[in-house]
Amino acid sequence: MVAGHSGCHYEMERMLLQEVEEKRRTVEERVEQRMTKVQKQRKALRALFEGEEHRLSELRIVLLGWSRSGKSSAGNTILGREEFESGIRTAQCVKRQGEVAGRQVTVVDTPGWWSTSSVKDT
Structure with a gap:
């Protein structure tokens, strides 16, 4: 392989490689x-509803999250049809309603949070 590149080769700086590896481990x-936290939350919710029939006649959902994280697509999936425009920035809150599995569902799509700004400022 070295011969194919006129006898030259590339080496990564050890410090840079260590830094990248440390970032990967941190992530x-x-x-x-996060996965452990979500699993604990799911387990706690299941325990709350276990053995009881909890059927709400109406469900209201507000979609929150980072910009371009798929909130509009999630709203479309929940309602089972294209109600929110996907692929473009949601500038202000949009409310859509529909019937899902025999219950009235209201979904509110919100503008996304920007990763370069604090949540308070978006």
């Missing part, structure tokens, strides 16, 4: 922590 640890 993996955060992912694991």
Whole structure:
């Protein structure tokens, strides 16, 4: 392989490689922590509803999250039809309603949070 590149080769700086590896490990640890937290929350919710029939006649959902995270698409999936415009920025809150599995569902799509700004400022 070295001969194919006129005898030259590339080496990564060890410090840069260590830095990238450390960032990767940090991200993996955060992912694991989030997954554990979500699993605990799901388990707690299931325990609350276990053995009881909780059927709400109406459901209201507000979609929150980062910009371009799929909130509009999630709203369309929930309602089972294209109600929110996907692929473009949602500038202001949009409310849509429909019937899903025999109950009235209201979904509110909100503008996304910008990763370069604090949540308070978006």
